[in-house]
Amino acid sequence: MKGIAFGIVFLLTIVAAAVSAFAADPTLTLIDEKVVNEGELLAFTIISSAADSASAETPVTFKMCKALSIADTACTLSVPNAAGFSEITVGTTTANITNATKTTAQFNWTPDFTQAGAYFIRVSANDGDSSDAKNFKITVNDVPPLLTVTNLKLGDSKTERSNPRATDEKDRNKNLTGTVTLTNKGGETIKNIKFSKITGTGKYANAFANQNSFGVTLPATVAELLPGASVDATVTLRVPENLDAVDSTLKAAAFNVAQLIFTATKADGTAIAPITSAVTMQARNNLQIKTSTIQFNGKSEKLSNGKTVDTIKPGMSITVELEVENKFKDDDEVSIEDIEITALSTGDDKDLDVDENENIDDLGPEDTETIQLEFTVEDDARKGREPLEITLEGIDENGAIYGEKWEVDLDIEREDHEISVQSTSLSSETISCQEATELTVQIKNTGRNKEDDVFLRVFSPEIANYQSNLEIGTLDENDENTQRFAIPVPESLVPGSYRVTIETYYDVGKKSDTDAEIIKKEACVKPQEPAKPQEPSVPDVVVVPTPPTTVTQPTTPTTTTTQQPPITGAVTATPEKESFLDSSAFMALLILGYVVVLGGGALALIKLLRK
DSSP states (O other): OHHHHHHHHHHHHHHHHHHHHHHTSOOBOOOOOEEEETTOOEEEEEEBOOSSSTTOOOOOEEEEEEESSTTOOOSOOOOOOTTSOEEEEETTEEEEEESOOSSEEEEEEOOOTTOOEEEEEEEEEEOSSOEEEEEEEEEEEOOOOOEEEOOEEEOOTTOOOOOTTOSSGGGSOOEEEEEEEEEEOSSSOEEEEEEEEEEEOGGGTTTTOSGGGEEEEOOTTOSEEOTTOEEEEEEEEEOOTTOOSBOTTSOBOOEEEEEEEEEEEETTSOBOOOEEEEEEEOOOOOEEEEEEEEEETTEEEEOOTTOEEEEEOTTOEEEEEEEEEEOSOGGGOOOEEEEEEEEEEOOSSOSSOOEEEEEEEEEOTTOEEEEEEEEEOOTTOOSEEEEEEEEEEEEETTSOEEEEEEEEEEEEOOOSSOEEEEEEEESOSEESSOOEEEEEEEEEEOSSSOEEEEEEEEEETTTTTEEEEEEEEEEOTTOEEEEEEEEEOOTTSOSEEEEEEEEEEETTTEEEEEEEEEEEEOOOOOOOOOOOOOOOOOOOOOOOOOOOOOOOOOSSOOOOOOOOOOOOSOOOOOOOOOOSTTSHHHHHHHHHHHHHHHHHHHHHHHHHHHO
């Protein structure tokens, strides 16, 4: 039995040793084919199983060599350097294995711009008494000559445009200068780098047709550009007179006005693809809002971009007043036309529904004009901030677009309980002899709750201690109610101004809103009755007998003259020679004769009566 037991133990020892020997062989994970571009780093991790056992302290040693094919096993593995890393030379560059741990290592290689092609690498993992090796393929892609160029931005928000209308000649052409950088990012030397042409874009297509509108120069010393090298080109361009100031959102912006095109060749003279540089320009915005106010509820506040306006309530009438300015100088002689100003609510819920606009046909240089945009906040507008967008846009005589956009918030206040006085009016605001006037009051539930026991109180202690408390009853949210009150104004009331106060209440005694009207009392002046006309008195009539008169007729014909009413206005007539009978002297003598005759007759009559 002892022999049998010894045999079993011996057999188990042999099996354990065999299993241990099998487990100690390191095993490399299969490495797939790798692909890299010339000039780029290729880096990946190599993985092996543990050496001897999972708890062994001895790390695996990684080595490699350059193989001739995927199946070549004859290449000589490199010897690790002092740091324990393996290195090999591949053409003109070096590949290595670094950061080795017990079971992993990292492969690193950067092929240069001459190493396009296929390469095979053999990697070995060795624990001292056994090893495993794998071959893998690396494909290096050819990177052709690559010339790049930076884009060019010219000008800023203060840049003046060229202006053919300007009084001063120096202002008719404005130029800007900048640089673009050309870089060889390829693997070959680039030669014959040249500026080819400039093409205007969009509305600026013809802005650079004149050769005097631009200039692009490269250093004369640049005959070729080596891989990785750069060179600067100097660019001078005229600022177009129709250069816009704002984009479609009315934000100040730079605009793509042109493209610069460059050409070059490979070292052997073969042309490479042309490259372009986008040119953008920015210039001054000459149409702006100079000042602005917002008016509501009897007050006025300054308005600006980004401002929040508080204490706005449903039903309020709002006026936005804007002073618009053309910032061109008088010498520029440029007007801005077709100016449109809008106020537009932009909230998602559209609790504020505003879409108002005004227009200015023409605004001369350095001129300003004030416009007003009016709207009313909806009665059912909810509590919270509502965005309002104010925009200004116009185009000048050269075709440049200007403008501005302001974004403000209206903070709408809506109380839980609020019975608002919407409007008040008097049938007669000035009273003299009449003894009453009618007051009309409109109220509304502008709160967020239904209100019971709503009361309306109207009073004026100074006017005969007048007071009226009217029960309205129930008002649902947004319900309105209109009432009329006869306000007595006694004739004896002293002339002056008298306040009539209007107050609203809910839940019987909870005061909500107050308003007032002013009655002006004037003295009562009654017209006097006209005097009765007096009956005319009949005078005593004395009959005086007319004495006979003897009239001696002149031998010449008698002319009878009829007196006409006076003629107003000047009459121009051709003078004629007047006869004595038609003259004023003859008429005077004739009248004097009548007087003498009548006087003589009267004296004779008096003498007879005395007798």
